[in-house]
Amino acid sequence: MTTLAPQVGRQRSRRRPTSRTLAPYLFVFPNMLIFAVFTIWPAINGLNLSFYDSSNGRTFRPVGTENYTSILSDAEFWAVVRHTAAFTIGFVALSTAVATALALMLHAQRRGRGALSAAYFLPVLISPVVVGIVWRAALDRQTGLVNQVLSAVGLGQPGWLVEPSLAIVAIILVGTWIHLGFYAMILLSGLQSIDTSLYEAAKIDGSTPWQSIRLITLPLLRPTMMVVIILATIAGFQAFDFIYTLTGGGPVRATTLMVQYIYENGFSYPIAYGLASAAAVILFVVVFVVTFVNYVIGRRSEAI
Amino acid sequence: MRTRTTISAAGAALAALTFTAACAPGSSSSTSDSSSPKTIDVKSFKGKTLTYVYFTDGPDEQATRTAISKFESETGAKVNLQILPFADINTSLQARLSAGNAPEAARVADWHLFKDEAVDFKQYFGKDYASQFTPGAASTVQDGSGHMYAVPSDITINGPMINVDAFKKAGVAVPTKWTWDELVADAKKVAAANNMKYAVAIDKSGNRLSTVLSQYGTSMIGPGNKNVLDKAKATKALTFFTDLVKSDVAPKDFWLGSGSKYTGANEIFLAKQVPVYLSGPWQVGAFAKNAKFTWAAVPNPCAERCGGFPGGKYMTAFKNSKQPELGAAFVEWMNRSQNQAEIDKTAFWLPTRADLTKSGIQYPSRNSDMSVFVSQISETPTDTWAGEASPAFTNAAKALIAETDKVVAGQQDVKTAVDNLSNAVDKAIKGAS
Numbered sequence: 151m152t153t154l155a156p157q158v159g160r161q162r163s164r165r166r167p168t169s170r171t172l173a174p175y176l177f178v179f180p181n182m183l184i185f186a187v188f189t190i191w192p193a194i195n196g197l198n199l200s201f202y203d204s205s206n207g208r209t210f211r212p213v214g215t216e217n218y219t220s221i222l223s224d225a226e227f228w229a230v231v232r233h234t235a236a237f238t239i240g241f242v243a244l245s246t247a248v249a250t251a252l253a254l255m256l257h258a259q260r261r262g263r264g265a266l267s268a269a270y271f272l273p274v275l276i277s278p279v280v281v282g283i284v285w286r287a288a289l290d291r292q293t294g295l296v297n298q299v300l301s302a303v304g305l306g307q308p309g310w311l312v313e314p315s316l317a318i319v320a321i322i323l324v325g326t327w328i329h330l331g332f333y334a335m336i337l338l339s340g341l342q343s344i345d346t347s348l349y350e351a352a353k354i355d356g357s358t359p360w361q362s363i364r365l366i367t368l369p370l371l372r373p374t375m376m377v378v379i380i381l382a383t384i385a386g387f388q389a390f391d392f393i394y395t396l397t398g399g400g401p402v403r404a405t406t407l408m409v410q411y412i413y414e415n416g417f418s419y420p421i422a423y424g425l426a427s428a429a430a431v432i433l434f435v436v437v438f439v440v441t442f443v444n445y446v447i448g449r450r451s452e453a454i
Numbered sequence: 455m456r457t458r459t460t461i462s463a464a465g466a467a468l469a470a471l472t473f474t475a476a477c478a479p480g481s482s483s484s485t486s487d488s489s490s491p492k493t494i495d496v497k498s499f500k501g502k503t504l505t506y507v508y509f510t511d512g513p514d515e516q517a518t519r520t521a522i523s524k525f526e527s528e529t530g531a532k533v534n535l536q537i538l539p540f541a542d543i544n545t546s547l548q549a550r551l552s553a554g555n556a557p558e559a560a561r562v563a564d565w566h567l568f569k570d571e572a573v574d575f576k577q578y579f580g581k582d583y584a585s586q587f588t589p590g591a592a593s594t595v596q597d598g599s600g601h602m603y604a605v606p607s608d609i610t611i612n613g614p615m616i617n618v619d620a621f622k623k624a625g626v627a628v629p630t631k632w633t634w635d636e637l638v639a640d641a642k643k644v645a646a647a648n649n650m651k652y653a654v655a656i657d658k659s660g661n662r663l664s665t666v667l668s669q670y671g672t673s674m675i676g677p678g679n680k681n682v683l684d685k686a687k688a689t690k691a692l693t694f695f696t697d698l699v700k701s702d703v704a705p706k707d708f709w710l711g712s713g714s715k716y717t718g719a720n721e722i723f724l725a726k727q728v729p730v731y732l733s734g735p736w737q738v739g740a741f742a743k744n745a746k747f748t749w750a751a752v753p754n755p756c757a758e759r760c761g762g763f764p765g766g767k768y769m770t771a772f773k774n775s776k777q778p779e780l781g782a783a784f785v786e787w788m789n790r791s792q793n794q795a796e797i798d799k800t801a802f803w804l805p806t807r808a809d810l811t812k813s814g815i816q817y818p819s820r821n822s823d824m825s826v827f828v829s830q831i832s833e834t835p836t837d838t839w840a841g842e843a844s845p846a847f848t849n850a851a852k853a854l855i856a857e858t859d860k861v862v863a864g865q866q867d868v869k870t871a872v873d874n875l876s877n878a879v880d881k882a883i884k885g886a887s
Contacts, residue, residue: 207552208570291707292651312710314863398713402863403856406714414714417545421552 193434200427207421217428226403227411227429233318234407238386240322245382246375249330253337254363267338271331278328282395285324286311289396311397314404321393321405328392329385333378340374341367376448380441387437408433494578494783500530504558504780507547509540513739514801521797525787531780541715556772558781565595565604565768566845566886572603573773578782591806594766594843604768605789608803610734612665612762613830614755615741615823618748620648620729629752634669634694637730637755638703644729653703655719655728656695658712660851661842662732663858664763667691668838671758674850674879675841679887681879682837687758688872694757696861696868709862714855723749734765735827739802742820751823754830761834764842766806804828845886846879853878 200217202210221227252270256263273281288295289310297307310320344367352362390409393399399406399414406414412433416426508518515537522533536557538546544567547560551571565572576583584592584602591606614637621628624647626640641653656662667673670691676682698704705728708719723731724744741749754762769788771781787793791809798805798815802824805811817824841847857871857878866874 207548309707309710312707314865394713397711398715400713400859401710402859402865403714417548421548423552 202424217424230411241386242382249333252334257341278392282392496529503532505534507557507560511736517797517800556775558775569603572770575602604770606806610765614732617729634755641730652728656732658717660854669757673841675844677840751826762830846882849882850879
C-alpha cells in the first residue's frame with residue numbers, strides 16, 4: 151500500500167519571487183520596444199497621415215477621408231490593382247507549384263541534397279535590385295541570354311520587357327525565381343516531418359509512388375503549403391524593388407504594382423504623403439483580408 | 455589647335471528673350487560689377503562642412519571636383535560631394551528634405567520642386583544678383599515674386615549628333631540644314647549601308663520630345679503659365695514620332711522598355727546601332743572621351759519651325775540645412791565668372807553668365823560641335839523658354855511621355871493621346887499654382 155506524499159512542497163512553489171515573475175518580460179522588453187518604435191509607431195503614424203494633405207512634405211492639412219475617395223476614384227489606381235492581382239495570383243500559383251515539386255525532388259534526393267538546397271536558396275540572398283538588373287540584361291529581346299536560347303530552339307525572340315502582356319509574365323517568373331528556394335526549404339522541412347512508416351505501410355499495401363504522393367504526402371503537407379501560400383501572397387502584394395529595376399513599372403505601366411503606386415505618390419512632385427499613406431492603408435487592409443481568408447480556408451481544409 | 459567658340463550668338467538670342475525676363479518681377483536690367491558675396495565672408499567657413507548633392511553627365515564630375523578642391527583651399531571649408539543617378543535626384547532630395555536632413559547645396563534639373571526649402575539668393579547677394587546671368591537664364595530661376603531660388607549653372611539646348619563615319623560610308627553628306635523628312639530619309643539610308651539596327655534615337659524624355667512638338671509648331675506651356683498646346687499641331691508631331699517608333703525606325707524596345715523613368719539613348723549611339731541621336735550638349739564631353747568613331751553635332755531638323763528645346767541645370771541651396779549660408783556661398787562661388795568658365799571648359803557646358811556668354815568659352819576640343827549647339831539657341835522659338843521655366847513643366851513632360859507610351863504600345867490613338875495630354879497639362883498647371 152502506498153501513501154500519498156504531503157503536498158506542502160508543491161503549494162510552496164506556487165509563490166514565485168517577484169524577480170522570477172518579471173524576468174521573462176525583461177527578456178522580451180528590448181524586442182518589444184524595437185517592434186513598437188520601428189513597426190507599430192510608423193504604422194499608426196501612417197494611418198494618421200492618410201487623413202492629411204501635404205504638398206511639400208512638412209506642412210500638413212487635415213482633409214478627412216478625401217485621400218481615400220480620391221484614390222478610389224482614380225482610374226490608374228484600379229489599373230494598378232488589376233496588375234497587382236494578376237501578378238499575385240500568378241506568382242502564388244507558380245511559386246507554390248514549383249516549390250512543391252522542387253521540395254519533393256530534393257526530399258527524394260539521397261546524395262547532394264545540401265548542395266542542391268544551397269544552390270536553390272542562393273537567389274534569396276541576392277539583393278532584389280541586383281536581381282532586377284541582371285534579369286533585365288538576360289531578358290533583353292535582342293541580346294538577352296533567354297531569347298538567344300529560345301531563338302536557338304526556334305521559339306523566336308519574345309519582347310519580355312516591351313510587350314505589356316509578356317512583361318507581367320516576366321515579373322512573375324523572376325519573382326518566382328527569387329523566392330523559390332525559400333519556399334522549397336519550408337516545404338522540405340514539412341516533408342521531413344511526415345512519418346516514414348506511413349510510406350512503408352502504403353508500399354506493403356501496393357501503393358505506387360504517385361499514389362503515395364497524392365494520398366499521403368500532399369494531404370499531410372497541406373498545412374505547410376498554406377504557410378507558403380500565405381507568405382507568397384504577402385510577398386506578391388508587396389513586390390516592388392526587383393520590378394522597379396527590371397521594368398521601371400513599364401511598358402505602359404503594365405507592371406506598376408501597388409507599392410510602386412505608393413512610392414510614386416509619396417515622392418513625385420507635388421508630394422502627396424497623405425495619398426500615399428491612404429494607398430498603403432488600403433494595401434494593408436487587402437493583404438490582411440486575403441491572408442485571413444487563406445488562413446480560414448487552410449484551417450477548414452485541415453479539419454476535413 | 456584650339457579655336458575660340460564665341461557665344462555671342464547665344465547672347466543675342468537670349469537678349470531677344472528679354473520679354474521673358476521682364477515677366478520676372480524683381481529682375482533688374484542693371485548689372486553688378488561685383489561677383490563676390492555682399493554679406494558673406496567665405497573665410498568664416500573654415501573648418502565647416504557642406505554636403506553637395508550632385509548628378510553627373512560625365513566629364514563634369516572631374517571639373518566639379520577640381521572646382522571643389524579650389525573652394526576648399528580658398529575657404530578652409532570641406533565639401534562632401536554626394537553623387538546620385540539623375541533619375542533619382544528629385545526623389546532622394548525630397549526624401550531628405552522631408553526627413554529634416556537637407557544638404558547644403560544640390561544640382562537639380564527642376565528647382566521648382568524645392569522652392570519652399572531653397573534660399574533666396576537675392577537675400578544674400580543683392581537684388582541685382584540675377585543680372586549677372588543672361589536674361590533668358592535669369593528668367594528661369596526667379597518666381598513670380600522675383601525671388602531667386604536657384605542659380606543657373608549651365609544652359610542646354612537639344613540637338614542631334616550624327617555618326618560621321620557611317621554617313622561617309624553611306625555616301626550621305628553631313629547635313630548643314632535639313633527637315634525631319636530629310637533626316638529620316640538620310641538616317642534610313644545610312645543605317646542600311648552600315649547595317650545599323652535603327653535610324654534615329656531620341657532620349658526617353660519629355661524635354662526631348664518637346665523638341666519635336668516645338669518643331670511642329672506648338673508647346674505645352676506658354677508665357678504666364680498657360681496651356682498653349684495646339685491640338686492639331688501636337689497630333690501631327692506625335693503621329694510623326696510614334697510612327698517612327700512603332701516601325702522601329704527609332705528603337706521601340708528602348709522606348710517601351712524604359713518604364714516610367716528617364717532614359718538616355720547614348721549607349722545605343724555609342725554602340726554604333728544608330729546614325730542619328732537627338733540629345734544635347736551635355737553629351738559632348740562623354741562622347742569626346744568614349745566614342746570610337748567620328749561624330750559631329752549638326753543642326754536640328756525643321757518641320758514648321760527649326761531649333762531645339764531649351765533646358766538647363768541649376769544649383770540651389772537649402773535654408774533648413776545645417777549651414778545655409780555656406781550652401782549659398784558655395785553656389786555663388788561655383789558660378790563666379792572664372793569658376794564657371796573653368797567648369798564649362800572641361801564639362802563642355804554652355805555658360806549662363808552674361809559676361810561669359812559675351813566673351814565666349816574656349817573649349818579644349820570639340821569647339822565646332824559646341825558652336826552648333828550655340829547656333830541652335832538662336833534658332834529655337836522664344837515661346838519654348840516659358841515652357842521650360844514653368845513649375846508645371848516636369849509633370850506636363852511626364853504626361854507627354856505617358857501618353858506617347860500608350861500610342862506606341864497600340865493602346866490608344868494619337869487624337870486620344872493629345873486630348874489626354876491637354877487635360878494633363880491643365881492639371882499640372884493647376885497643381886503647380
